[in-house]
Amino acid sequence: NAGVTQTPKFQVLKTGQSMTLQCAQDMNHNSMYWYRQDPGMGLRLIYYSASEGTTDKGEVPNGYNVSRLNKREFSLRLESAAPSQTSVYFCASSGLAVQETQYFGPGTRLLVL
Amino acid sequence: TQLLEQSPQFLSIQEGENLTVYCNSSSVFSSLQWYRQEPGEGPVLLVTVVTGGEVKKLKRLTFQFGDARKDSSLHITAAQPGDTGLYLCAVELRSNYKLTFGKGTLLTVNP
Numbered sequence: 001n002a003g004v005t006q007t008p009k010f011q012v013l014k015t016g017q018s019m020t021l022q023c024a025q026d027m028n029h030n031s032m033y034w035y036r037q038d039p040g041m042g043l044r045l046i047y048y049s050a051s052e053g054t055t056d057k058g059e060v061p062n063g064y065n066v067s068r069l070n071k072r073e074f075s076l077r078l079e080s081a082a083p084s085q086t087s088v089y090f091c092a093s094s095g096l097a098v099q100e101t102q103y104f105g106p107g108t109r110l111l112v113l
Numbered sequence: 114t115q116l117l118e119q120s121p122q123f124l125s126i127q128e129g130e131n132l133t134v135y136c137n138s139s140s141v142f143s144s145l146q147w148y149r150q151e152p153g154e155g156p157v158l159l160v161t162v163v164t165g166g167e168v169k170k171l172k173r174l175t176f177q178f179g180d181a182r183k184d185s186s187l188h189i190t191a192a193q194p195g196d197t198g199l200y201l202c203a204v205e206l207r208s209n210y211k212l213t214f215g216k217g218t219l220l221t222v223n224p
Contacts, residue, residue, distance in 0.1 A: 040216065041216065042215060043201065090155050107155055
């Protein structure tokens with residue numbers, strides 16, 4: 001099993017450009033999450049999907065949109081990138097029980113110029 | 114106000130030393146998780162503590178959940194360079210499958 005995979009690994013954008021970060025999991029998990037990690041700020045939840053067909057905002061959703069394409073895939077879209085969105089983005093997945101482990105992907109490093 | 118306060122923020126020690134890092138809150142939690150994140154990778158779960166006063170051991174790592182379930186500590190005995198990483202505590206609020214993370218303790222173990 002590959003676990004949680006993310007593409008791309010690195011990306012450089014210019015301000016105003018758009019892009020989609022892809023995430024897929026092969027663990028048959030119901031829940032999927034997108035986080036951003038910034039120095040001194042820890043991991044902050046952007047959006048999550050408790051189950052296929054549902055998405056909800058997290059702590060820092062502004063400037064992002066998500067799509068739960070199917071049970072395996074959860075994408076994050078930046079419509080008009082801003083320098084403040086320079087960050088490392090992590091996708092995670094988990095089962096549907098309390099205290100479930102979240103499994104993280106390797107991250108996407110995004111630089112917005 | 115941060116829900117979870119982790120201390121220290123940074124810790125640099127020599128191989129073989131012992132250390133303790135802390136995760137504190139004014140709120141009571143039903144459980145608490147510890148993750149380790151190695152450079153360039155995503156976090157990986159180390160342990161989940163559930164019962165107040167609970168102590169769990171994972172080789173040289175000892176985790177304790179406070180009696181009042183408001184805080185937790187992670188003690189590493191005889192640290193090794195492979196222990197280098199960011200140690201994050203996390204709690205699940207309102208059983209809604211979302212985790213809230215502390216800002217982490219960045220540990221560097223020098224050979």
